[in-house]
Amino acid sequence: MEKTDVLVIGGGATGTGVLRDLALRGVDAILAEQQDLAYGTSSRFHGLLHSGARYAVNDPESARECRQENAILKRIARCCVDDTGGLFVLLPGDDPGYADDWFAACLRAGIAVQEIPAAEALSLEPNLNPALKRVFRVPDASIDGFALVWANVGSAAGHGARAYTYTRVDRIIVRDGTVSGALVTDLRTGEQRQIECRFIVNAAGAWAGQVARLAGCELKILASKGSLLVFNHRVTNRVVNRLRRPGDGDIIVPQDTVAILGTTSVPVDGPEHLGSSRAEVDQLLLLGRDLVPGLDERRVLRSFAGVRPLYQENGGEGQRPQDGRAVARQFALVDHERQGVRGLITVVGGKLTTFRLMAEQATNLVCVLLEHDAPCRTAVEVLLPEATAAQVRQLQRYFSPPVSQKMAERLGRADLDQLLGILSRNGWKRQFVCECEQVCLAELEWRATGSSWLRLGDLRCRTRLGMGTCQGTICAARAIGQLYQDGMLDLGRARRLLGEFLDERWKGNQEVLWGDQLRERLYARNVYLNLHNFQKEADDYGL
Amino acid sequence: MIMDYDVIVIGAGLSGLIAAARASAGGRSVLVLARGQGVLALTTGCIDILGCLPGSEGRCLTDVAGGLQRLAAIDPDHPYAKIGLDLVQESIEFWQQVMPAVGYPYCGSGAVNYLLPTALGTVRPTALAPATMAGxxxxxxxxxxxxxxxxxxxxxxxxxxxxxxxxxxxxxxxxxxxxxxxxxxxxxxxxxxxxxxxxxxxxxxxxxxxxxxxxxxxxxxxxxxxxxxxxxxxxxxxxxxxxxxxxxxPVFEIPAGQPTVTGLRLAQLLIKFLKQYGVGFRFNVSVLSAERRNGAWQVMLDLPGRAAVVTGGALVLATGGLIGRGLEADRTQIRECVAGLPVAGRDLPGQAREASGWGRDPFAMAGVVVDGRMRPVATDGDPEQYRRLFVAGSTLAGYDPAVGKDGLGVALATGYVAGNAAATEG
Structure with missing residues (x-):
């Protein structure tokens, strides 16, 4: 039987943050995630690393937390942060009085806010509404949730922690009122096994209520769905916020080659089977064009939705709020001892920007209970050691300087070593499997051999393969073909993975089928169904 | 540039080229206008007449002749059913005469399908394959x-x-x-x-x-x-x-990548051949509109820095579907871009949908509805408005080549019928 001190449930930013924190403090820990890492909210958001300005008026405590964590992540997580800076834009018709209150609140929260002339803002971001009234700069940035979560786990693994994906927790074992372990199932093999542990940290986000129930504890989590749209280019180069009381469709975040517009806020029953409705898409476009005129005419690659898990202290008494924004975004740390289960802690709520702080406080509590005295180091230890100049020079033997630079920043020192090793053995693996996101065959090989994965989508999340303009039309066949050629798949699995991947990409653009995106979808069908006569179900072709 | 032709063809995909070939063979002066390279380079270059019947769940059809009979019976809106199978056969014979003259012969009788390998290790049914692929x-x-x-x-x-x-x-x-x-x-x-x-x-x-x-x-x-x-x-x-x-x-080719060499090769050889036979071509030109005025079609061109008009006695619209941009969809409607023809499935973009992408797709089926001679039907207003206008290829409603494996077959047959009508109908 496998033994550990702490079992962390949930492979999002919080869970992997806890895993890393525990590992850095020398506590033995295992993480179990029922899907792939970052399957939930950690990847289903706009990718905004908050400066705190958005919360300055309504939730000053959150604002201060964001301000501090923003600065820390820019220091330790350069591999996943694009320090774009952000703007708050006051539009005609929005309350000018709010702008003054907001400015004062930002100053109170210690946020580095600075007003700039409208003309300067328009020269920085020419797509913005030219009728804008006032513009403020804030230290917002863009963060890659996938990369962050993987970097957390990579760092934790370097200090002895283990992370199991596609491992579902079926039951939390409680003996004499104390947690002693969990029964888990490896969803790939169907095998059930027991993990013995002294503590369990429930960091399952939107699934936290379900996990608590595995130990017989009640935990009321409100689920608020947010829908987002992905545009096929960087509509703006900075994060753009609409300066008004936080509402729908008022944030644009540039993410690598694309930009994301969000969000809506709709109460839902749970975290599963989420999609954006056409009405939400239309509403977002309508609101988005206030910030960027003509935004509704631009190409939308896909829509997606995530769930904000909102914790309610009172156990969910009373009405469920119509707007999840009314619930504070601060996080909660729940020791379930008060419900009669010792050794189970839930950390829930909050937002991605503050994941490290949530993890720190959860880990502090675990360490107190474990009587383990070690300081938190996650705020000072760099998440992913950066590439060396020598590595970048080596990369330039295969790629142009800008491509090399970008790759080096994204991958970091350890992964780059692996990549360069593959390239030195097989120079031809410099070929791009995904041209949109510049993912080469060597990177695909390293991700496919160096990590545990089940779906082609898992490799997409590790590499950004298929996230760009073509949405997998070119790269899906290339990736499957190469993985097969390298002996990593059998024929049945190759076909299954390809069908599944196309399904997932196509599901995402189901509600944005017009203009160029409709053309792209029909073109993709032409490539796979027509040219390749690829059939998901009847793959014997009636022969 | 001559400004007056018997027949103007808009679009240089297979349906446009075949319409031009047929009208030219009928002794007419022909001008082909094209915005880009045409989508022929996005095909295998094989003439797929019919590869799968609707509802057959992907079974490859080998008996094309029998399949066409069945299709005409169960799917009256399919372009083949409108044209009639005799004309489909005539178009195949036309192809078999033209391609040896082009110097790029195709194999196959058209009555049965080859089962050819794809670059993904699957099999694809097709009736007429270039000699480089048929083996x-x-x-x-x-x-x-x-x-x-x-x-x-x-x-x-x-x-x-x-x-x-x-x-x-x-x-x-x-x-x-x-x-x-x-x-x-x-x-x-x-x-x-x-x-x-x-x-x-x-x-x-x-x-x-x-x-x-x-x-x-x-x-x-x-x-x-x-x-x-x-x-x-x-x-x-x-x-x-x-x-x-x-x-x-023996050697054979399998098309790979995008664009395909076999598609590109076919497009270039056909264009070269037609040019030798006097068909005029004008590439990289956008058509702004086409209107029937004073008994002729006036086609407005968007040339660098100016607009120009060419006139033709007959007009063949072979502008492509939603992929080729003969049809454009905004968030509420699909429209036909050149002559503003009515589109079956016009309101699809604004409607809820369930299509997974794998079956027959309503967007792919959308397009202009025509009669058996490729004349638009259900047009409102003055019938004179659309006189001597013929539509061919993916602009048409009623088929989904990704599922039916009938794309270039429909392009050939409808291009042939449209070209024939444009050359002969007075």
Whole structure:
């Protein structure tokens, strides 16, 4: 039987943050995630690393937390942060009085806010509404949730922690009122096994209520769905916020080659089977064009939705709020001892920007209970050691300087070593499997051999393969073909993975089928169904 | 530039080119206007007449003639059903006359399908295949070696060989396919798309290197060689014949990548042929509108810095569908871009939908509805407004080539009928 001190449930930013924190403090820990890492909210958001300005008026405590964590992540997580800076834009018709209150609140929260002339803002971001009234700069940035979560786990693994994906927790074992372990199932093999542990940290986000129930504890989590749209280019180069009381469709975040517009806020029953409705898409476009005129005419690659898990202290008494924004975004740390289960802690709520702080406080509590005295180091230890100049020079033997630079920043020192090793053995693996996101065959090989994965989508999340303009039309066949050629798949699995991947990409653009995106979808069908006569179900072709 | 023609064809995909060929053969002066290269380069270059019947869940059809009868009975909105099967047959005969003259012959009678391998290791039914591809039928018993090169993109020989063996085994034929990966061709770029490789091989010395490498990979059991479609573009099947003769071994091509060499080759050879026969071409030109005025069609062109008008007695719209931009969809409606013709499925973009992408797709089925002579029907207002206007190819409603495997077949038949009507109807 496998033994550990702490079992962390949930492979999002919080869970992997806890895993890393525990590992850095020398506590033995295992993480179990029922899907792939970052399957939930950690990847289903706009990718905004908050400066705190958005919360300055309504939730000053959150604002201060964001301000501090923003600065820390820019220091330790350069591999996943694009320090774009952000703007708050006051539009005609929005309350000018709010702008003054907001400015004062930002100053109170210690946020580095600075007003700039409208003309300067328009020269920085020419797509913005030219009728804008006032513009403020804030230290917002863009963060890659996938990369962050993987970097957390990579760092934790370097200090002895283990992370199991596609491992579902079926039951939390409680003996004499104390947690002693969990029964888990490896969803790939169907095998059930027991993990013995002294503590369990429930960091399952939107699934936290379900996990608590595995130990017989009640935990009321409100689920608020947010829908987002992905545009096929960087509509703006900075994060753009609409300066008004936080509402729908008022944030644009540039993410690598694309930009994301969000969000809506709709109460839902749970975290599963989420999609954006056409009405939400239309509403977002309508609101988005206030910030960027003509935004509704631009190409939308896909829509997606995530769930904000909102914790309610009172156990969910009373009405469920119509707007999840009314619930504070601060996080909660729940020791379930008060419900009669010792050794189970839930950390829930909050937002991605503050994941490290949530993890720190959860880990502090675990360490107190474990009587383990070690300081938190996650705020000072760099998440992913950066590439060396020598590595970048080596990369330039295969790629142009800008491509090399970008790759080096994204991958970091350890992964780059692996990549360069593959390239030195097989120079031809410099070929791009995904041209949109510049993912080469060597990177695909390293991700496919160096990590545990089940779906082609898992490799997409590790590499950004298929996230760009073509949405997998070119790269899906290339990736499957190469993985097969390298002996990593059998024929049945190759076909299954390809069908599944196309399904997932196509599901995402189901509600944005017009203009160029409709053309792209029909073109993709032409490539796979027509040219390749690829059939998901009847793959014997009636022969 | 002459400004007055008997027939103006808008679009240089297969339906436009065939309409131009037919009208020109009927003795008319013809001008083809095209915005880009046409979407022919996005096809296999095979004339798929009918590969799958609706509701057959992907079963490959081998009996095309029987399949057409069945299709006409169950799917009266399909363009073939409107034209009538006799004219479909006539269009096939026209193709079989034209292509030898083009110098790029196609194989097949049109009555049965080949089952040809794809670059993904699946099989694809098609009725008329270029000579460079027709030798690849997967039912052939010859020991088949699929060859690849490390520097070639979009080509995975092991996936193809294993995939075809799997299909052959299901049919009880036994696996007779194998694969080999050769080193990068010397002198070629480290990353080659199939089109780049085809251009590379148009150089005689490079072709020699290719032949030498292939010769080394031949074994006594090799009955034929499967290559990616990379054997040149401009010279038709000449490089293919050279490779086959020099190796003394049958060879066939499998289209790979986007655009495909076989699609590009067909487009370029047809255009060159039609130009020799006096068909006028004007590329890289956008058509702003087309209107019937004073008994003729006036087509407004968007030329750099100015607008121009060409006139024609008849107009063939072969502008493509939603992929080729003959149809455009905004968030609420699909419209036909040149003449503003009514579109069946007009309101689809604003409607809720459930299509998974795998079955018949309502967007692919949308388009202009015509009668058996390719004249738009259900037009409102003055019938004179659309006189001597004919529509062909993917602009038409009623078929989904991704599912039916009937794309270039419909393009051929409807292009032929439209060209014929444009040349003859007074």
């Amino acid at each position: 690849g039928d997967i039912r052939n018993e010859a020991g088949t070696l699929v060859v690849g090169w490390l520097n070639l993109l979009d080509w995975h020989p092991k996936l193809i060989a294993d995939g075809i063996n799997d299909l052959r085994n299901r049919r009880g034929l036994g696996g007779a396919w194998s694969s080999v990966m050769l080193d990068a061709l010397p002198g070629a770029a480290p990353e080659l798309t199939p089109v780049m490789m085809a251009r590379f091989l148009e150089n005689a010395q490079h072709l020699e290197l290719l032949i030498a490498g292939l010769r080394k990979s031949l074994t006594p059991g090799t009955g034929r060689l499967g290559l990616p479609a990379v054997l040149g573009i401009d010279e038709g099947a000449a490089l293919f014949r050279q490779v086959e003769t020099r190796l003394g071994c």
